[in-house]
Amino acid sequence: FAQDSAFKIGLVLPMTGQQASTGRQIEAAARLYMAQNGDTVAGRKIELIVKDDTTIPDVTKRLSQELIVNDKVNVLAGFGITPSAFATAPLATQSKTPMVVMAAATSSITQASPYIVRTSFTLAQAAVAMGDWAPKNGIKKVVTLVSDYGPGIDAEKYFKERLVFNGGQVIDSLRVPLRGPDFAPFLQKVRDLKPDALFVFVPSGAGAAVMKQFLERGMDKAGIKLIGTGDITDDDQINDMGDGALGVVTSHHYSAAHPSAVNKKFVQAFEKANPGMRPNFMAVGGYDGMRVIYEALKATKGKGDGPALLAAMKGQIFESPRGPMFIDAQTRDVVQNIYLRKVEKVNGQLFNVEFDVIKDVKDPGKTK
């Protein structure tokens, strides 16, 4: 290995298309990490190559192949949606290239290649916390509404399992298409069913549309609470959702309002570098993913071959803006706190304010 050559990170993201907000957030956070930590690590110049997969999994795969073969990247990173991560996993295995999943959150992704390390979260991790909280807070009858693909199906399954265990009941499970969903007929059905609450998972960027239609239909006034994983009250969008969002309770691993010194510094620096943008959970997945890559390169003294880097990523433990986290060496998945949060106004802006925490949650999907 040429120690004086650049160390290349291929960052494949949805910069356009349905999940463009994910790409924008992760790229901004990755660049912030580099600005704060320098672009030379263990004597190697870091080169970040950003590619737009347009939110199409076949494109993610083709771009990743080109990055491996033509650019000879040392690490692949990004992966905005589950199908993009699955499409690329075999390439990581064949080429022995570590693949840092910064966004996609279906449990089984880490099992698709021994070269995958995840710095985002899993829907199973987040959803069980809500399945515990809801029935203890007067919510017994629930309808679930999820995007009909990996993370939605995980959210539906793990939420329901835990809700039922705690004496609650899911009276209907609705699935909406990932591409161009029309929530109206589903919400009408929910209104007719009159559950205590509607549990929702939609991917980052789609939450505002659900919230708007939920409020327009007067579901809240009909006594139906909105609950879900934190994807629905995404920090990228929450402040524009209006006061109708106040009081919505979600479970998730990151809030821009997380009250730690590390997070305050992160949010401040992110907002300074990206005026008008607030970092969301995608940004933190990208920021921490860069940290995992930098530290692995340091630990391997700039050598940068795939298997050594992968070994140095496993077991990393550190304080993220989200709170403490570590990369489980066995599963290569993230172990982290899951917080219960309520939408409140802080200094005139809407935030997910944390009010409870479940510490060191492993992905429940790994034990099945």
Ligand code: DHB
């Ligand atoms: C996935 C995408 C999201 O935008 C999100 O919030 C959660 C999961 C995914 O495709 O895995």
